[in-house]
Amino acid sequence: xxxxxxxxxxxxxxIDAPVGEVYHSVEGGNxxxxxxxxxxxxxxxxxxxxxxxxxxYYQAYSEMVVGTSLSDAIVILSSMNVIAxxxxx
Numbered sequence: 001x002x003x004x005x006x007x008x009x010x011x012x013x014x015i016d017a018p019v020g021e022v023y024h025s026v027e028g029g030n031x032x033x034x035x036x037x038x039x040x041x042x043x044x045x046x047x048x049x050x051x052x053x054x055x056x057y058y059q060a061y062s063e064m065v066v067g068t069s070l071s072d073a074i075v076i077l078s079s080m081n082v083i084a085x086x087x088x089x
Contacts, residue, residue: 016043030054030081054086 017039025034031053038047057080065073 016041017045025051028053030083031057052086054081054083058082058087 019039019041021036021038023034023036025032027033032051033053034051036047036049036051037045040046061077061080064076068076
């Protein structure tokens with residue numbers, strides 16, 4: 001176990017990240033999940049931002065419900081499969 005911990009510390013803890021910015025996305029269950037990372041050359045990121053898919057496509061909800069009844073607005077929101085935890089910015 002000690003050897004595994006030592007190996008992990010060498011591989012993960014002793015390397016400085018290069019200076020720069022990077023955006024990488026993967027396909028999630030509800031859409032594109034993106035990661036934006038800014039590094040200042042240290043071992044921890046200067047800034048890390050997640051682009052969550054529900055937060056992005058929920059922005060269209062207000063335009064989707066224009067002219068509909070309340071029952072239609074509820075069905076439209078249900079069909080979007082919004083995860084409430086992803087709506088905080």
